[in-house]
Amino acid sequence: MKKMGYLIIFISIxxxxxxxxxxxxxxTNGAGTLAGGDDDNLLVNQIGGIxxxxxxxxxxxxxxxxxxxxxxxxxxxQAAIGAIFVGYYAGYYKGKKEVSGK
Amino acid sequence: xxxxxxxxxxxxxEIWFALSLPVVAYGIWKIKKAVRLEPxxxxxxxxxxxxxxxLSAMKIPSVTGSCSHPTGTGFGAILFxxxxxxVLGFIVLLFQALLLAHGGITTLGANTFxxxxxxxxxxxxxxxxxxKSGMNFYSSVFLASFLGDIATxxxxxxxxxxxxxxxxxxxxxxxxxxxxxxxxxxxxLAAIEGIVTAGLFKYLKQIRPDILTKLRVEGSxxxxxxxxxxxxxx
Numbered sequence: 001m002k003k004m005g006y007l008i009i010f011i012s013i014x015x016x017x018x019x020x021x022x023x024x025x026x027x028t029n030g031a032g033t034l035a036g037g038d039d040d041n042l043l044v045n046q047i048g049g050i051x052x053x054x055x056x057x058x059x060x061x062x063x064x065x066x067x068x069x070x071x072x073x074x075x076x077x078q079a080a081i082g083a084i085f086v087g088y089y090a091g092y093y094k095g096k097k098e099v100s101g102k
Numbered sequence: 103x104x105x106x107x108x109x110x111x112x113x114x115x116e117i118w119f120a121l122s123l124p125v126v127a128y129g130i131w132k133i134k135k136a137v138r139l140e141p142x143x144x145x146x147x148x149x150x151x152x153x154x155x156x157l158s159a160m161k162i163p164s165v166t167g168s169c170s171h172p173t174g175t176g177f178g179a180i181l182f183x184x185x186x187x188x189v190l191g192f193i194v195l196l197f198q199a200l201l202l203a204h205g206g207i208t209t210l211g212a213n214t215f216x217x218x219x220x221x222x223x224x225x226x227x228x229x230x231x232x233x234k235s236g237m238n239f240y241s242s243v244f245l246a247s248f249l250g251d252i253a254t255x256x257x258x259x260x261x262x263x264x265x266x267x268x269x270x271x272x273x274x275x276x277x278x279x280x281x282x283x284x285x286x287x288x289x290x291l292a293a294i295e296g297i298v299t300a301g302l303f304k305y306l307k308q309i310r311p312d313i314l315t316k317l318r319v320e321g322s323x324x325x326x327x328x329x330x331x332x333x334x335x336x
Contacts (some may be wrong), residue, residue: 006237009245016252017289057108061203074202075159082156086302089149093309 103216103258104161104198105168107206114265119211125219129189136186146313150178151190153302157295158194158217161204162287165280168262170287172295173254176247177302179222180229181317191218216257225250240300248296255284
């Protein structure tokens, strides 16, 4: 039973990877390579609109970070706040357990 | 994922909102109920939110109009189930849309659907199936968050494909193309997410074995037999 479960999981992951591989191969056929790094050109050939600049987003963000540096700062700030909370939680309950364990 | 602001044309953004909002509303009701029954889960609920916050901030550029990053919602799904995680995902996405211009208000419905609903549902089902089949706890957690993450990008590709079908081959060809671009960046990211989530669960089991019991996460004999839980019982 347990071995069956592992087998099913292994097969489904293998099938998923194969599917991705096939999809990737088909997408690149006849339109250059994905590895070439020119995804945008590829998209222009196959999906008109989204990447060749023809599609204009109909709504713009209410507020945008004024520059790349500010954006990077805000992202790392956000990650830092989240990480502080995760660390606080872990430390708080670890300490609590040590105290109550004595 | 995080489809950028304004990148979903007219019928689609309303459709995804209509699909997501009822789930979020149901999740809010579930949170209220869960907190009333067990007030001690609040900090852990916040932990799941913070985890999704941290992981979804790590974005790398991918398809135009979107990007690639781990989602972090598999953690909440395993602990609290999909509907409560949908609320956490919604809050995270709302913050990022307003404060970071990451994602958007018009695409909030679509993003909530992929990251807050499909990801947790898949993670939850995979987790339950794996533990039922007698798999190791941490392997189940890894697989659940890994496959949940992949499912998010399948959904995003599908959302983009529906909105931007290819001239030749229609929605399906477009879907394959979007997913092929996402897959390159997403497979390693999903593996990272799986490892980090499993690591956090290991820590959670050491410091708060009680919460895993309360939330009935530990369905597997692996966990009940663990020296941590047995030793901490009293």
